[in-house]
Amino acid sequence: MLNIQTRQEGAASVVSIQGKVNFEVTAQLRDVIRETVATVQPKLLVINLEGVSFIDSSGLGLLVAARNSVDKSGGKLHLSCLPAPVKKTFDQTNLTNYFSIFATEQDALRGA
Amino acid sequence: MAKGSVLVVDDEAPIRDILSFYLKRAGYQVLTAANGMEALEEMGRSRPDLIISDLRMPEMTGDELCKRVKSEPSTRDIYFIILSAMDGTASRIGGLSLGADDMIPKPFHAQEVLAKVDSSFRLIEMQKEIKRQNRELTSFQQKVQEEMALAAALQMGLLPKLPGETRGAKYTHRYLPAAGIGGDIYAIIPLADGSTAMMIADVSGHGVTAALISAMVKTSFENQARLGGEPLGWAQGMNQDLCRSTLAEQFATAWLGRLDPTSEKLRYVVAGHCAPLRIVGGARGGLQRSEVLRGKGFMLGLDPQLPFRENEAEFLPGDRLVLYTDGLVEVEREDRTMLEEAGLRRICAELPGDIEAAADAVIAQTRSHNQPAPFLDDVTLVILDRDS
Numbered sequence: 001m002l003n004i005q006t007r008q009e010g011a012a013s014v015v016s017i018q019g020k021v022n023f024e025v026t027a028q029l030r031d032v033i034r035e036t037v038a039t040v041q042p043k044l045l046v047i048n049l050e051g052v053s054f055i056d057s058s059g060l061g062l063l064v065a066a067r068n069s070v071d072k073s074g075g076k077l078h079l080s081c082l083p084a085p086v087k088k089t090f091d092q093t094n095l096t097n098y099f100s101i102f103a104t105e106q107d108a109l110r111g112a
Numbered sequence: 113m114a115k116g117s118v119l120v121v122d123d124e125a126p127i128r129d130i131l132s133f134y135l136k137r138a139g140y141q142v143l144t145a146a147n148g149m150e151a152l153e154e155m156g157r158s159r160p161d162l163i164i165s166d167l168r169m170p171e172m173t174g175d176e177l178c179k180r181v182k183s184e185p186s187t188r189d190i191y192f193i194i195l196s197a198m199d200g201t202a203s204r205i206g207g208l209s210l211g212a213d214d215m216i217p218k219p220f221h222a223q224e225v226l227a228k229v230d231s232s233f234r235l236i237e238m239q240k241e242i243k244r245q246n247r248e249l250t251s252f253q254q255k256v257q258e259e260m261a262l263a264a265a266l267q268m269g270l271l272p273k274l275p276g277e278t279r280g281a282k283y284t285h286r287y288l289p290a291a292g293i294g295g296d297i298y299a300i301i302p303l304a305d306g307s308t309a310m311m312i313a314d315v316s317g318h319g320v321t322a323a324l325i326s327a328m329v330k331t332s333f334e335n336q337a338r339l340g341g342e343p344l345g346w347a348q349g350m351n352q353d354l355c356r357s358t359l360a361e362q363f364a365t366a367w368l369g370r371l372d373p374t375s376e377k378l379r380y381v382v383a384g385h386c387a388p389l390r391i392v393g394g395a396r397g398g399l400q401r402s403e404v405l406r407g408k409g410f411m412l413g414l415d416p417q418l419p420f421r422e423n424e425a426e427f428l429p430g431d432r433l434v435l436y437t438d439g440l441v442e443v444e445r446e447d448r449t450m451l452e453e454a455g456l457r458r459i460c461a462e463l464p465g466d467i468e469a470a471a472d473a474v475i476a477q478t479r480s481h482n483q484p485a486p487f488l489d490d491v492t493l494v495i496l497d498r499d500s
Contacts, residue, residue: 023318026361056443056489057316061361064414078494093365093384098418 017052148172295322354413394432397465439489
């Protein structure tokens, strides 16, 4: 079971995820992201991965799709707080270079 | 049309008559019997939907009748109501423990019995509907399972035939899809110039969708490799193919390599996939040094503009190449750790020379490391030994 929280920070939407992101829970996360993008159309979507212990290929696919859909609606996607195991998966798949990744949520919100 | 049929069993004729009268007036078809024996005879002629039976009767008592009806598979589903003069909780429980579905204490009002029969028929109808839906679901599930089995067999057919041989090398695989059908695929094909093209890929997600894409990945790879050239060009071509034909969240990690039997080098591209191991002199077995064939590159199917990079590694006669998908090393154990690349390297450091025994050993040792956690993702292991 994935714990997902969303909140608004000015023009930015923040989605915080806790748990294991694998194919069993991607549907749940997909709905939240889709709804946030569709209803708020945020200039900036920050996904905080601090509480994520593991992410599999379907989870990565979801994040890639999220980036593409935010791009299309003229916004930006920033990821923040990648724990070491998640960082490793991103490195292995070279996604570190595909996403804008920030050390803290504050940095991600500032886009610094 | 009658609402349904009720068999009234009682040794007292007036009770049978009263119940028959009310039930018939309410539209039920009514059968009667004076004791358990007669009831069984009656049931041999026509099968009632519901039985209302007295307990104390000559020849065969109501509890014996109930036991027989409920222990026989063909009559087990007949709704059974016991009429009993013994009131009180103890006897109610006694009657229900015989397998009766309900009880009516004597003396009773005919209206009370009628109300109970009506509500029982609502239950009976509901049960019938559930059974019908259950049959439909079961047959649907069976159909799906048959189709999945067929698809799984077809997918197995997409894998290279074993024992595998290509110019200057032999190979084997272990393929364990998580859901009978999976998103892992690999291919080893000899090229016109005498070299061998190799590919292992893991499509995101599971099941039928991933399996369909894996077939696409294989076709795309074969088309690209047959055009000639190097893995870099293949990766770029495959990426274009996949970006054109897959949906938003679907992509594949892959490793592509080209083995030239006249060269001591292996050229390869890592597209977001687990880096394979080169076991130096591994084809001879025993304790050997391993190397990770690292590289950086995006997964296939993300974006047609993304760049890939080609790498080169030494690969000498007698060397062994271990290709795998992440399902092999990413099983979370009870202590929350995973085998990972480092653990696989430890296992691969000492393997039998025989290629089949080596593949078995890798799977067995991985499994015993994960114990009792099973493989959850698709698992593919390919071992290729370069001839000495």
